[in-house]
Amino acid sequence: MRKGSLLAVIVLILFVAVTAFSAFDFLRDDLRLGLDLRGGVQVRLEAPVDATDDDMARAVAIIDNRVNALGVTEPEIRREGANRILVELPGVDDPEEAVALIGQTALLEFIRVDTDEVVVTGRDLENAVEGIDPAQFGSNQYHVSLEFNREGARLFGEATRDLVSMYPENDPDRIIAIVLDDNVISTPMVQNPITDGQASISGGFESLQDAKNLALLLSSGALPVEMDIIEKRSVGPRFGLESLERSATAALYGLILVGIFMIAYYRLPGIIAVISLVLYTTIVWMVLSYINATITLPGIAGFLLSVGMAVDANIIIYERIKEELKNGKSLRASIDSGFKRAIWTIFDANVTTLIASFVLIYFGTGVIKGFAVTLSIGIVTSMLTAVFFTRILLKQVSQIFKNTKFYGA
Secondary structure (H helix, E strand, O other): OHHHHHHHHHHHHHHHHHHHHHHHHHHHOOOEEOHHHHOEEEEEEEOOOOOOHHHHHHHHHHHHHHHHHOOOOOOEEEEEOOOEEEEEEEOOOOHHHHHHHHHOOOOEEEEEOOOOOEEEEHHHEEEEEEEEOOOOOHHHHEEEEEEEOHHHHHHHHHHHHHHHHHOOOOOHHHEEEEEEOOEEEEOOEOOOOOOOOEEEEEOOOOOHHHHHHHHHHHHHOOOOOOOEEEEEEEEOOOOHHHHHHHHHHHHHHHHHHHHHHHHHHHOHHHHHHHHHHHHHHHHHHHHHHHOOOEEOHHHHHHHHHHHHHHHHHHHHHHHHHHHHHHOOOOHHHHHHHHHHHHHHHHHHHHHHHHHHHHHHHHHOOHHHHHHHHHHHHHHHHHHHHHHHHHHHHHHHHHOOOOOHHHHOO
16 A cells, blocks of 8 residues: 555656646746736727716727737736827737727728718628638638628618619719728619618738728727827836736745745645646746736735745645544545534635635726736635645545644644
């Protein structure tokens, strides 16, 4: 039994070591840093002085949708004063494209050429999706498919029926011009009445990305007011890599001190706790890398807080085990009973913190949401490592070292 337990312990420790070293190489160049650590682009937009609070709130929401669709994580979008919006984009690959997308008003209009009447606008859109027509070549193969809402479909159907009935085939007056921000982007000829609420914008797109950008602008909605870009600049990191390195050093020293305390007070279980913390840290950072999380100093603070909660879970378990040993139970029975008594205490404490984190994720923005996401991942991981990995390793070790003095009793 001891040989099998010893082999299991060695395998578990090697697994943690290999995972940690592999994760270090994987994470070294794969983590994304936030604006406070890496820098990025800062854009300041200004609306007319007569813009209402409702206009500004809608503009912030629409810009937020556009930025998130760009794949930028942890953006900062906030109002400044009565009629300004500040947008901070960490580590964007193409600043000019991002700035152009943020600032466009995206006012879409379908206008009858014969009467200059606006048939429908972007407010009548239900959805806009980019696509490729394999039968076409060059710039004509990319298009944006449009789907109108019920009212838009009715208005568009009436207008196309009217044009078909009034003018002969191929008559220039049958055209409905598609106008975006006062620029004519397409002039399709109406061949038949269109009553299903479907339309398409084609031609003029150099790439599928151009079509995707237009679809994004249209589906996110038009800005309610004209927004002028009054400032656009690249910004350096507020804290920089030096702060990140100092935070990492502080975290390392903290973990070392915690490890020394755990080993000195709990002895053999303390060593197991240190191994569990190494595995916990590795899993958390691999998850953050997998979801493409942007690392900011508040996010690091959330991680360190979750480390403290992970250590706290081990302490609760070990104290329960010591109580059972003092009551005269065997080592194996004390471990089983200690975990059973501790698990619900750990669960209750972590669930209440998770609820608070979910509230911050739902209502928070920017770095606040990043802090809550990191904390939530850390809490879930700490419960898994403390309850499952620690228990497995402790049971295997108890088959080798059976003297209760090794367990702080």
